[in-house]
Amino acid sequence: MNTDQDLKPQVKRKRGRPPKEVGGRGVTRECLVRKGIELLTAHGYASTGIDKVLKAVGVPKGSFYHYFSSKDDFGRAVIDGYGAFFAAKLDKWLLDETSAPLQRLRNFVDDAKAGMERYEFRRGCLIGNMGQELGGTHDVFRGQLEAVFLDWQSRIENCLIAAQDAGEISSNADCAELAAYFWIGWEGAILRAKLVRSTRPLDLFTNAFFQGLPTKG
Amino acid sequence: MNTDQDLKPQVKRKRGRPPKEVGGRGVTRECLVRKGIELLTAHGYASTGIDKVLKAVGVPKGSFYHYFSSKDDFGRAVIDGYGAFFAAKLDKWLLDETSAPLQRLRNFVDDAKAGMERYEFRRGCLIGNMGQELGGTHDVFRGQLEAVFLDWQSRIENCLIAAQDAGEISSNADCAELAAYFWIGWEGAILRAKLVRSTRPLDLFTNAFFQGLPTKG
DNA sequence: TTATTATTAGACCGATCGTCTATTAAATGT
DNA sequence: ACATTTAATAGACGATCGGTCTAATAATAA
Numbered sequence: 001m002n003t004d005q006d007l008k009p010q011v012k013r014k015r016g017r018p019p020k021e022v023g024g025r026g027v028t029r030e031c032l033v034r035k036g037i038e039l040l041t042a043h044g045y046a047s048t049g050i051d052k053v054l055k056a057v058g059v060p061k062g063s064f065y066h067y068f069s070s071k072d073d074f075g076r077a078v079i080d081g082y083g084a085f086f087a088a089k090l091d092k093w094l095l096d097e098t099s100a101p102l103q104r105l106r107n108f109v110d111d112a113k114a115g116m117e118r119y120e121f122r123r124g125c126l127i128g129n130m131g132q133e134l135g136g137t138h139d140v141f142r143g144q145l146e147a148v149f150l151d152w153q154s155r156i157e158n159c160l161i162a163a164q165d166a167g168e169i170s171s172n173a174d175c176a177e178l179a180a181y182f183w184i185g186w187e188g189a190i191l192r193a194k195l196v197r198s199t200r201p202l203d204l205f206t207n208a209f210f211q212g213l214p215t216k217g
Numbered sequence: 218m219n220t221d222q223d224l225k226p227q228v229k230r231k232r233g234r235p236p237k238e239v240g241g242r243g244v245t246r247e248c249l250v251r252k253g254i255e256l257l258t259a260h261g262y263a264s265t266g267i268d269k270v271l272k273a274v275g276v277p278k279g280s281f282y283h284y285f286s287s288k289d290d291f292g293r294a295v296i297d298g299y300g301a302f303f304a305a306k307l308d309k310w311l312l313d314e315t316s317a318p319l320q321r322l323r324n325f326v327d328d329a330k331a332g333m334e335r336y337e338f339r340r341g342c343l344i345g346n347m348g349q350e351l352g353g354t355h356d357v358f359r360g361q362l363e364a365v366f367l368d369w370q371s372r373i374e375n376c377l378i379a380a381q382d383a384g385e386i387s388s389n390a391d392c393a394e395l396a397a398y399f400w401i402g403w404e405g406a407i408l409r410a411k412l413v414r415s416t417r418p419l420d421l422f423t424n425a426f427f428q429g430l431p432t433k434g
Numbered sequence: 435t436t437a438t439t440a441t442t443a444g445a446c447c448g449a450t451c452g453t454c455t456a457t458t459a460a461a462t463g464t
Numbered sequence: 465a466c467a468t469t470t471a472a473t474a475g476a477c478g479a480t481c482g483g484t485c486t487a488a489t490a491a492t493a494a
Contacts, residue, residue, distance in 0.1 A: 028441085044350050047263040049482055061483090062442050071483070122353035128408060132349035133261050135411035136339035146412040181425055184418050188405020191345060194352035195363040201401050208398055212429050245472085266450055279473050282452070 029067045031057045036078040037085070041126040042119075044133050045075060075130075076144060082126045083148035090152060094159040101163035102210070105156070109206050113199050116190070121197040128187040153179045170214035182209060246284045248274045253295040254302070258343040261350050262292060292347075293361060299343045300365035307369060311376040318380035319427070322373070326423050330416050333407070338414045345404040370396045387431035395430070402426060 035057045039048045050071060054061055068074040093108035116124070127148050134141045157179035163169045185205045192201035252274045256265045267288060271278055285291040310325035311318075333341070344365050351358045374396035380386045402422045409418035 043354060044261075044263060046261060047350075051482070060441095060443055062444070062485095062487095065484070066441060124349070124353060129349055131412050132341070132346055132408050133264075135408065136341060137260060142412055142414075149409070149412065177421065180418070181421055184405040184409050184422055185402045186405070187408055188401040188403070191349050191352065191404055191408070192366070192401050195348050195359055195366065197359075201397070204394065204398055205401055208429070212425070267452085268450070277474055278452090279454095279475065282454095283472060288451070 028057075028059055028063060032059065032064070032067065032074070033077050033081045036074060037082050037126060040075070040078055041082075041123045041129060045130055046133065050074075072138075072140065075141065079127070079130065079141070079144050079148065083151065086127075087151060087155065090155045094155055100168065101159050101166050102168045102213075105159055105163075106206075106210070109202075113202050116193055116202065117199060121194050124190045124194050125187060128190055131187075132191070149183055153183055156182050173214045178213070185209060245274075245276055245280060249276065249281070249284065249291070250294050250298045253291060254299045254343060257292070257295055258299070258340045258346060262347055263350065267291070289357065292358065296344070296347065296358070296361050296365065300368065303342075303344075304368060304372065307372045311372055317385060318376050318383050319385045319430075322376055322380075323423075323427070326419075330419050333410055333419065334416060338411050341407045341411050342404060345407055348404075349408075366400055370400055373399050390431045399426060 032053060035053050036048075039053055039056065050064055051061065054064060064074070068077065089111075090108060093111060094104050096104050096107070099107060127145055130141060131145045131149075135145060136142075153176075157175045160169065160173070160175035160178055164171055164173060164175065185208075186202075189201040189205040193199060249270060252270050253265075256270055256273065267281055268278070270291075271281060281291075285294065306328070307325060310328060311321050313321050313324070316324060344362055347358060348362045348366075352362060353359075370393075374392045377386065377390070377392035377395055381388055381390060381392065402425075403419075406418040406422040410416060
Protein backbone atom coordinates (compact mmCIF):
# COMPACT_ATOMS: atom_id res chain seq x y z
CA MET A 1 0.00 0.00 0.00
CA ASN A 2 1.03 3.59 -0.52
CA THR A 3 3.42 2.83 -3.34
CA ASP A 4 3.32 6.44 -4.42
CA GLN A 5 2.09 5.61 -7.83
CA ASP A 6 -0.30 8.49 -7.89
CA LEU A 7 1.98 11.47 -7.85
CA LYS A 8 2.94 14.08 -10.33
CA PRO A 9 5.86 13.41 -12.68
CA GLN A 10 9.14 13.80 -10.87
CA VAL A 11 10.93 15.02 -14.00
CA LYS A 12 13.06 18.11 -13.66
CA ARG A 13 10.98 21.00 -14.87
CA LYS A 14 11.96 24.37 -16.17
CA ARG A 15 10.77 27.44 -14.38
CA GLY A 16 7.74 29.31 -15.54
CA ARG A 17 4.41 28.07 -16.61
CA PRO A 18 4.78 24.48 -17.71
CA PRO A 19 3.71 23.13 -21.10
CA LYS A 20 0.10 22.10 -21.10
CA GLU A 21 -0.26 18.50 -20.06
CA VAL A 22 -3.13 16.94 -21.91
CA GLY A 23 -4.55 14.95 -19.04
CA GLY A 24 -3.48 17.31 -16.28
CA ARG A 25 -5.97 20.07 -15.67
CA GLY A 26 -6.01 21.13 -12.07
CA VAL A 27 -4.49 17.81 -11.16
CA THR A 28 -1.82 19.39 -9.00
CA ARG A 29 -4.21 20.89 -6.51
CA GLU A 30 -6.12 17.67 -6.17
CA CYS A 31 -2.91 15.71 -5.64
CA LEU A 32 -1.87 18.12 -2.92
CA VAL A 33 -5.18 17.76 -1.12
CA ARG A 34 -5.07 13.99 -1.41
CA LYS A 35 -1.56 13.79 0.01
CA GLY A 36 -2.59 16.31 2.62
CA ILE A 37 -5.38 14.05 3.80
CA GLU A 38 -2.93 11.20 4.04
CA LEU A 39 -0.17 13.06 5.85
CA LEU A 40 -2.33 15.21 8.12
CA THR A 41 -4.27 12.16 9.20
CA ALA A 42 -1.09 10.33 10.06
CA HIS A 43 1.01 13.10 11.61
CA GLY A 44 -1.30 15.92 12.54
CA TYR A 45 -1.55 19.47 11.33
CA ALA A 46 1.32 21.17 13.12
CA SER A 47 3.77 18.34 12.56
CA THR A 48 3.18 18.09 8.84
CA GLY A 49 5.22 20.65 6.97
CA ILE A 50 4.27 21.99 3.61
CA ASP A 51 7.58 20.73 2.29
CA LYS A 52 6.72 17.18 3.23
CA VAL A 53 3.52 17.32 1.24
CA LEU A 54 5.22 18.96 -1.70
CA LYS A 55 8.08 16.51 -1.79
CA ALA A 56 5.71 13.58 -1.52
CA VAL A 57 3.74 14.79 -4.50
CA GLY A 58 6.72 16.04 -6.48
CA VAL A 59 5.62 19.62 -6.73
CA PRO A 60 7.78 22.67 -6.00
CA LYS A 61 7.02 25.04 -3.21
CA GLY A 62 6.09 27.91 -5.45
CA SER A 63 3.08 26.05 -6.70
CA PHE A 64 1.66 25.63 -3.27
CA TYR A 65 0.96 29.26 -2.65
CA HIS A 66 -0.55 29.54 -6.04
CA TYR A 67 -3.26 27.10 -5.10
CA PHE A 68 -3.57 27.97 -1.42
CA SER A 69 -3.21 31.28 0.30
CA SER A 70 -1.74 29.77 3.45
CA LYS A 71 -1.32 26.55 5.34
CA ASP A 72 -4.63 27.21 7.02
CA ASP A 73 -6.29 27.58 3.66
CA PHE A 74 -4.79 24.24 2.69
CA GLY A 75 -6.03 22.76 5.92
CA ARG A 76 -9.54 23.88 5.16
CA ALA A 77 -9.37 22.26 1.74
CA VAL A 78 -8.08 19.06 3.30
CA ILE A 79 -10.89 18.99 5.84
CA ASP A 80 -13.47 19.55 3.13
CA GLY A 81 -11.90 16.86 0.98
CA TYR A 82 -11.91 14.34 3.78
CA GLY A 83 -15.38 15.28 4.92
CA ALA A 84 -16.76 14.71 1.45
CA PHE A 85 -14.80 11.52 0.91
CA PHE A 86 -16.06 10.06 4.15
CA ALA A 87 -19.62 11.22 3.60
CA ALA A 88 -19.60 9.28 0.34
CA LYS A 89 -18.34 6.25 2.19
CA LEU A 90 -21.13 6.60 4.73
CA ASP A 91 -23.72 6.85 1.99
CA LYS A 92 -22.32 3.84 0.25
CA TRP A 93 -23.08 1.75 3.31
CA LEU A 94 -26.00 3.50 4.94
CA LEU A 95 -28.11 3.85 1.80
CA ASP A 96 -27.54 0.28 0.68
CA GLU A 97 -31.10 -0.93 0.28
CA THR A 98 -30.04 -4.57 0.07
CA SER A 99 -29.52 -4.67 3.84
CA ALA A 100 -31.75 -3.78 6.75
CA PRO A 101 -30.94 -0.36 8.29
CA LEU A 102 -29.16 -1.57 11.41
CA GLN A 103 -27.18 -4.06 9.35
CA ARG A 104 -26.05 -1.20 7.12
CA LEU A 105 -24.66 0.56 10.13
CA ARG A 106 -22.89 -2.61 11.19
CA ASN A 107 -21.45 -2.95 7.71
CA PHE A 108 -20.09 0.55 7.85
CA VAL A 109 -18.55 -0.08 11.24
CA ASP A 110 -16.91 -3.25 9.99
CA ASP A 111 -15.52 -1.45 7.00
CA ALA A 112 -14.13 1.35 9.11
CA LYS A 113 -12.63 -1.16 11.48
CA ALA A 114 -10.93 -2.91 8.59
CA GLY A 115 -9.55 0.45 7.50
CA MET A 116 -8.03 1.02 10.92
CA GLU A 117 -6.38 -2.36 10.78
CA ARG A 118 -5.13 -1.84 7.26
CA TYR A 119 -3.15 1.17 8.40
CA GLU A 120 -2.03 -0.56 11.58
CA PHE A 121 -3.98 1.85 13.79
CA ARG A 122 -1.67 4.67 12.89
CA ARG A 123 -4.06 7.10 11.28
CA GLY A 124 -7.53 7.17 12.68
CA CYS A 125 -9.90 9.90 11.64
CA LEU A 126 -8.63 13.20 10.26
CA ILE A 127 -11.56 15.11 11.72
CA GLY A 128 -11.08 13.59 15.14
CA ASN A 129 -7.35 14.21 15.01
CA MET A 130 -7.64 17.81 13.96
CA GLY A 131 -10.51 18.37 16.33
CA GLN A 132 -8.38 17.21 19.20
CA GLU A 133 -5.35 19.17 18.05
CA LEU A 134 -7.00 22.42 17.03
CA GLY A 135 -10.56 22.36 18.31
CA GLY A 136 -9.65 24.26 21.42
CA THR A 137 -7.53 26.96 19.83
CA HIS A 138 -8.33 27.47 16.17
CA ASP A 139 -11.78 28.96 15.76
CA VAL A 140 -12.09 28.63 12.01
CA PHE A 141 -11.12 24.99 11.98
CA ARG A 142 -13.32 24.37 14.99
CA GLY A 143 -16.47 25.47 13.21
CA GLN A 144 -15.58 23.60 10.07
CA LEU A 145 -14.77 20.39 11.91
CA GLU A 146 -17.98 20.52 13.89
CA ALA A 147 -19.89 21.07 10.65
CA VAL A 148 -18.37 17.90 9.23
CA PHE A 149 -19.42 15.98 12.33
CA LEU A 150 -22.95 17.33 12.04
CA ASP A 151 -23.06 16.25 8.43
CA TRP A 152 -21.91 12.73 9.22
CA GLN A 153 -24.22 12.68 12.20
CA SER A 154 -27.28 13.43 10.11
CA ARG A 155 -26.46 10.46 7.89
CA ILE A 156 -26.38 8.16 10.88
CA GLU A 157 -29.57 9.73 12.15
CA ASN A 158 -31.33 9.02 8.86
CA CYS A 159 -30.21 5.43 9.02
CA LEU A 160 -31.59 5.11 12.55
CA ILE A 161 -34.87 6.63 11.44
CA ALA A 162 -34.99 4.02 8.69
CA ALA A 163 -34.42 1.41 11.38
CA GLN A 164 -37.33 2.88 13.26
CA ASP A 165 -39.53 2.67 10.19
CA ALA A 166 -38.44 -0.90 9.71
CA GLY A 167 -39.37 -1.64 13.29
CA GLU A 168 -35.83 -2.48 14.33
CA ILE A 169 -35.71 0.05 17.13
CA SER A 170 -38.28 1.77 19.28
CA SER A 171 -40.33 4.54 17.77
CA ASN A 172 -39.66 6.53 20.93
CA ALA A 173 -35.94 6.60 20.31
CA ASP A 174 -34.33 10.00 19.83
CA CYS A 175 -32.40 9.25 16.67
CA ALA A 176 -30.61 12.58 16.60
CA GLU A 177 -29.31 12.03 20.10
CA LEU A 178 -28.33 8.47 19.35
CA ALA A 179 -26.44 9.63 16.27
CA ALA A 180 -24.57 12.22 18.30
CA TYR A 181 -23.81 9.56 20.86
CA PHE A 182 -22.50 7.30 18.15
CA TRP A 183 -19.88 9.76 16.96
CA ILE A 184 -18.80 10.71 20.45
CA GLY A 185 -18.11 7.11 21.33
CA TRP A 186 -16.73 6.14 17.97
CA GLU A 187 -14.12 8.89 17.97
CA GLY A 188 -13.16 8.03 21.51
CA ALA A 189 -12.78 4.42 20.49
CA ILE A 190 -10.54 5.35 17.57
CA LEU A 191 -8.29 7.34 19.85
CA ARG A 192 -7.94 4.41 22.19
CA ALA A 193 -7.50 1.93 19.36
CA LYS A 194 -4.47 3.89 18.21
CA LEU A 195 -2.94 3.53 21.65
CA VAL A 196 -3.49 -0.20 21.97
CA ARG A 197 -3.13 -0.96 18.27
CA SER A 198 -6.15 -3.20 18.35
CA THR A 199 -9.80 -3.20 17.39
CA ARG A 200 -10.82 -3.97 20.96
CA PRO A 201 -11.91 -0.44 21.84
CA LEU A 202 -13.87 -0.27 18.60
CA ASP A 203 -15.56 -3.57 19.35
CA LEU A 204 -16.21 -2.61 22.93
CA PHE A 205 -17.95 0.59 21.97
CA THR A 206 -19.93 -0.69 19.01
CA ASN A 207 -21.17 -3.75 20.86
CA ALA A 208 -22.38 -1.57 23.68
CA PHE A 209 -23.92 0.88 21.25
CA PHE A 210 -25.94 -1.69 19.37
CA GLN A 211 -26.91 -3.51 22.51
CA GLY A 212 -28.03 -0.28 24.12
CA LEU A 213 -30.33 0.72 21.29
CA PRO A 214 -33.92 0.87 22.54
CA THR A 215 -35.67 -2.22 21.33
CA LYS A 216 -38.87 -2.04 19.41
CA GLY A 217 -41.82 -1.06 21.53
CA MET B 218 -7.28 32.62 36.35
CA ASN B 219 -3.76 31.85 35.24
CA THR B 220 -2.33 35.03 36.61
CA ASP B 221 1.13 33.55 36.44
CA GLN B 222 1.72 34.02 40.09
CA ASP B 223 3.40 30.66 40.45
CA LEU B 224 6.51 31.09 38.39
CA LYS B 225 10.12 31.50 39.16
CA PRO B 226 11.38 34.98 39.98
CA GLN B 227 11.81 36.98 36.81
CA VAL B 228 14.70 38.94 38.30
CA LYS B 229 17.80 39.23 36.15
CA ARG B 230 20.14 36.58 37.41
CA LYS B 231 23.88 36.30 37.21
CA ARG B 232 25.43 33.39 35.42
CA GLY B 233 26.62 30.41 37.34
CA ARG B 234 25.04 28.47 40.09
CA PRO B 235 22.51 30.67 41.80
CA PRO B 236 22.53 31.43 45.50
CA LYS B 237 20.63 28.88 47.46
CA GLU B 238 17.01 29.92 47.72
CA VAL B 239 15.66 28.86 51.06
CA GLY B 240 12.31 27.60 49.85
CA GLY B 241 13.46 26.54 46.41
CA ARG B 242 14.92 23.08 46.28
CA GLY B 243 14.39 21.49 42.90
CA VAL B 244 11.63 23.98 42.28
CA THR B 245 12.74 24.74 38.76
CA ARG B 246 12.15 21.29 37.37
CA GLU B 247 8.76 21.12 38.95
CA CYS B 248 7.82 24.52 37.55
CA LEU B 249 8.84 23.42 34.09
CA VAL B 250 6.75 20.29 34.31
CA ARG B 251 3.79 22.23 35.61
CA LYS B 252 3.94 24.79 32.82
CA GLY B 253 4.50 21.93 30.42
CA ILE B 254 1.26 20.33 31.50
CA GLU B 255 -0.54 23.62 31.00
CA LEU B 256 0.92 24.44 27.60
CA LEU B 257 0.97 20.95 26.14
CA THR B 258 -2.63 20.44 27.17
CA ALA B 259 -3.65 23.65 25.49
CA HIS B 260 -1.52 23.62 22.34
CA GLY B 261 -0.26 20.08 21.85
CA TYR B 262 3.21 18.60 21.85
CA ALA B 263 4.54 19.58 18.45
CA SER B 264 3.19 23.11 18.60
CA THR B 265 4.68 23.90 21.97
CA GLY B 266 8.32 24.88 21.73
CA ILE B 267 10.77 24.52 24.56
CA ASP B 268 11.33 28.23 24.48
CA LYS B 269 7.69 28.95 25.13
CA VAL B 270 7.78 26.90 28.28
CA LEU B 271 11.03 28.46 29.40
CA LYS B 272 9.86 31.98 28.79
CA ALA B 273 6.58 31.33 30.57
CA VAL B 274 8.40 30.09 33.63
CA GLY B 275 11.23 32.59 33.43
CA VAL B 276 14.00 30.05 33.17
CA PRO B 277 16.87 30.17 30.67
CA LYS B 278 17.48 27.49 28.13
CA GLY B 279 20.65 26.29 29.71
CA SER B 280 18.70 24.98 32.65
CA PHE B 281 16.37 22.95 30.53
CA TYR B 282 18.96 20.54 29.30
CA HIS B 283 20.29 20.22 32.77
CA TYR B 284 16.99 18.76 33.94
CA PHE B 285 15.90 17.02 30.75
CA SER B 286 17.98 15.27 28.13
CA SER B 287 15.62 16.14 25.30
CA LYS B 288 12.16 17.39 24.48
CA ASP B 289 10.93 13.83 24.48
CA ASP B 290 12.36 13.34 27.93
CA PHE B 291 10.47 16.44 29.01
CA GLY B 292 7.33 15.10 27.37
CA ARG B 293 7.61 11.91 29.37
CA ALA B 294 7.95 13.87 32.58
CA VAL B 295 4.91 15.95 31.69
CA ILE B 296 2.83 12.85 30.98
CA ASP B 297 3.87 11.33 34.28
CA GLY B 298 3.13 14.54 36.11
CA TYR B 299 -0.33 14.86 34.64
CA GLY B 300 -1.06 11.19 35.11
CA ALA B 301 -0.22 11.42 38.79
CA PHE B 302 -2.06 14.70 39.27
CA PHE B 303 -5.20 13.31 37.74
CA ALA B 304 -4.95 10.01 39.56
CA ALA B 305 -4.94 11.96 42.81
CA LYS B 306 -8.01 13.83 41.66
CA LEU B 307 -9.72 10.55 40.85
CA ASP B 308 -8.88 9.18 44.26
CA LYS B 309 -10.16 12.28 45.95
CA TRP B 310 -13.60 11.64 44.51
CA LEU B 311 -13.73 7.89 44.07
CA LEU B 312 -12.48 6.99 47.51
CA ASP B 313 -14.72 9.47 49.28
CA GLU B 314 -16.52 7.21 51.73
CA THR B 315 -19.12 9.82 52.54
CA SER B 316 -20.92 9.11 49.27
CA ALA B 317 -22.21 5.91 47.72
CA PRO B 318 -19.91 4.52 45.00
CA LEU B 319 -21.95 5.57 41.99
CA GLN B 320 -22.48 9.00 43.48
CA ARG B 321 -18.69 9.32 43.83
CA LEU B 322 -18.32 8.69 40.14
CA ARG B 323 -20.99 11.29 39.42
CA ASN B 324 -19.18 13.74 41.64
CA PHE B 325 -15.96 13.21 39.74
CA VAL B 326 -17.73 13.70 36.44
CA ASP B 327 -19.31 16.92 37.65
CA ASP B 328 -15.96 18.19 38.82
CA ALA B 329 -14.29 17.37 35.52
CA LYS B 330 -17.14 19.02 33.68
CA ALA B 331 -16.68 22.15 35.73
CA GLY B 332 -13.00 22.09 34.87
CA MET B 333 -13.77 21.99 31.18
CA GLU B 334 -16.07 24.96 31.56
CA ARG B 335 -13.56 26.87 33.63
CA TYR B 336 -11.07 26.73 30.76
CA GLU B 337 -13.79 27.44 28.21
CA PHE B 338 -13.42 24.01 26.61
CA ARG B 339 -10.01 24.90 25.29
CA ARG B 340 -7.84 22.33 26.98
CA GLY B 341 -9.42 18.98 27.54
CA CYS B 342 -7.28 16.09 28.68
CA LEU B 343 -3.53 16.03 28.12
CA ILE B 344 -3.49 12.27 27.78
CA GLY B 345 -6.28 12.28 25.24
CA ASN B 346 -4.67 15.12 23.33
CA MET B 347 -1.24 13.55 23.18
CA GLY B 348 -2.75 10.15 22.49
CA GLN B 349 -4.51 11.54 19.49
CA GLU B 350 -1.49 13.50 18.33
CA LEU B 351 1.25 10.95 18.93
CA GLY B 352 -0.43 7.63 19.65
CA GLY B 353 -0.14 6.51 16.08
CA THR B 354 3.46 7.50 15.48
CA HIS B 355 5.48 7.78 18.67
CA ASP B 356 5.96 4.37 20.21
CA VAL B 357 7.45 5.45 23.51
CA PHE B 358 4.72 7.96 24.23
CA ARG B 359 2.12 5.49 23.05
CA GLY B 360 3.01 2.94 25.70
CA GLN B 361 3.25 5.53 28.40
CA LEU B 362 -0.07 7.10 27.53
CA GLU B 363 -1.83 3.77 27.46
CA ALA B 364 -0.32 2.97 30.84
CA VAL B 365 -1.84 6.14 32.26
CA PHE B 366 -5.23 5.18 30.87
CA LEU B 367 -4.93 1.74 32.41
CA ASP B 368 -4.08 3.30 35.73
CA TRP B 369 -7.08 5.63 35.65
CA GLN B 370 -9.20 2.79 34.39
CA SER B 371 -8.40 0.60 37.35
CA ARG B 372 -9.55 3.34 39.68
CA ILE B 373 -12.90 3.52 37.94
CA GLU B 374 -13.08 -0.25 38.01
CA ASN B 375 -12.54 -0.32 41.74
CA CYS B 376 -15.28 2.20 42.20
CA LEU B 377 -17.63 0.10 40.13
CA ILE B 378 -16.73 -2.97 42.15
CA ALA B 379 -17.60 -0.98 45.26
CA ALA B 380 -20.91 -0.16 43.63
CA GLN B 381 -21.42 -3.86 43.09
CA ASP B 382 -20.66 -4.59 46.71
CA ALA B 383 -23.09 -1.89 47.70
CA GLY B 384 -25.72 -3.46 45.48
CA GLU B 385 -25.96 -0.48 43.18
CA ILE B 386 -25.20 -2.44 40.05
CA SER B 387 -25.55 -6.04 39.01
CA SER B 388 -23.07 -8.54 40.39
CA ASN B 389 -22.78 -9.93 36.87
CA ALA B 390 -21.43 -6.68 35.51
CA ASP B 391 -17.93 -6.76 34.03
CA CYS B 392 -16.47 -3.81 35.87
CA ALA B 393 -13.19 -3.85 33.97
CA GLU B 394 -15.02 -3.63 30.69
CA LEU B 395 -17.32 -0.92 31.96
CA ALA B 396 -14.34 1.07 33.15
CA ALA B 397 -12.68 0.77 29.75
CA TYR B 398 -15.92 1.82 28.16
CA PHE B 399 -16.12 4.81 30.44
CA TRP B 400 -12.78 6.22 29.32
CA ILE B 401 -13.42 5.55 25.67
CA GLY B 402 -16.65 7.50 25.76
CA TRP B 403 -15.41 10.17 28.11
CA GLU B 404 -12.43 11.04 25.95
CA GLY B 405 -14.62 11.10 22.89
CA ALA B 406 -17.00 13.42 24.68
CA ILE B 407 -14.18 15.77 25.66
CA LEU B 408 -13.04 15.97 22.07
CA ARG B 409 -16.52 16.88 20.95
CA ALA B 410 -17.05 19.30 23.82
CA LYS B 411 -14.04 21.26 22.63
CA LEU B 412 -15.62 21.59 19.21
CA VAL B 413 -19.01 22.77 20.41
CA ARG B 414 -17.72 24.60 23.47
CA SER B 415 -20.45 23.12 25.60
CA THR B 416 -20.96 20.40 28.16
CA ARG B 417 -23.64 18.77 26.03
CA PRO B 418 -21.45 15.96 24.71
CA LEU B 419 -20.25 15.29 28.24
CA ASP B 420 -23.81 15.17 29.53
CA LEU B 421 -24.95 13.06 26.65
CA PHE B 422 -22.31 10.45 27.26
CA THR B 423 -22.44 10.34 31.03
CA ASN B 424 -26.22 10.14 31.11
CA ALA B 425 -26.13 7.21 28.72
CA PHE B 426 -23.33 5.59 30.67
CA PHE B 427 -25.09 5.72 34.02
CA GLN B 428 -28.40 4.75 32.52
CA GLY B 429 -26.82 1.82 30.72
CA LEU B 430 -25.23 0.36 33.84
CA PRO B 431 -26.71 -3.08 34.52
CA THR B 432 -29.17 -2.71 37.34
CA LYS B 433 -28.92 -4.81 40.41
CA GLY B 434 -30.00 -8.40 39.86
C1' DT C 435 1.82 41.42 -31.33
C1' DT C 436 1.02 42.75 -26.85
C1' DA C 437 -0.90 42.17 -22.40
C1' DT C 438 -2.50 39.18 -19.03
C1' DT C 439 -2.78 35.04 -16.51
C1' DA C 440 -1.29 30.48 -14.78
C1' DT C 441 2.25 27.98 -12.98
C1' DT C 442 6.75 27.06 -11.55
C1' DA C 443 11.72 27.83 -9.33
C1' DG C 444 13.85 28.87 -5.51
C1' DA C 445 15.62 32.67 -2.44
C1' DC C 446 14.64 34.44 1.97
C1' DC C 447 13.66 35.36 6.98
C1' DG C 448 12.46 33.93 11.25
C1' DA C 449 11.61 30.35 14.56
C1' DT C 450 12.82 26.12 16.79
C1' DC C 451 15.71 22.38 18.57
C1' DG C 452 19.37 20.68 20.69
C1' DT C 453 24.38 21.43 21.85
C1' DC C 454 28.16 23.73 23.65
C1' DT C 455 31.13 26.71 26.51
C1' DA C 456 31.59 29.78 30.21
C1' DT C 457 30.41 31.09 34.77
C1' DT C 458 29.55 30.88 39.57
C1' DA C 459 27.73 29.07 44.10
C1' DA C 460 27.22 25.18 46.97
C1' DA C 461 28.87 20.85 48.78
C1' DT C 462 32.56 17.87 49.97
C1' DG C 463 36.93 16.37 51.57
C1' DT C 464 41.36 16.97 53.89
C1' DA D 465 40.99 27.11 55.99
C1' DC D 466 41.64 25.66 51.47
C1' DA D 467 41.15 22.97 47.24
C1' DT D 468 38.23 20.15 44.49
C1' DT D 469 34.13 18.64 42.72
C1' DT D 470 29.33 19.15 41.66
C1' DA D 471 24.90 21.73 40.74
C1' DA D 472 22.82 25.08 38.34
C1' DT D 473 22.57 28.93 35.31
C1' DA D 474 23.55 32.32 31.08
C1' DG D 475 23.23 32.54 26.55
C1' DA D 476 25.61 32.00 21.95
C1' DC D 477 25.63 28.86 18.05
C1' DG D 478 24.59 25.92 13.89
C1' DA D 479 21.53 23.20 11.55
C1' DT D 480 17.13 22.59 10.01
C1' DC D 481 12.70 23.72 8.73
C1' DG D 482 8.25 26.26 7.99
C1' DG D 483 5.90 29.76 5.58
C1' DT D 484 6.13 33.81 2.51
C1' DC D 485 7.63 36.30 -1.38
C1' DT D 486 9.82 37.58 -5.83
C1' DA D 487 11.26 36.46 -10.27
C1' DA D 488 10.78 33.80 -14.38
C1' DT D 489 8.33 31.78 -18.14
C1' DA D 490 4.72 29.40 -20.95
C1' DA D 491 -0.05 29.56 -22.21
C1' DT D 492 -3.80 32.30 -23.36
C1' DA D 493 -6.62 36.33 -24.50
C1' DA D 494 -7.12 40.92 -26.57
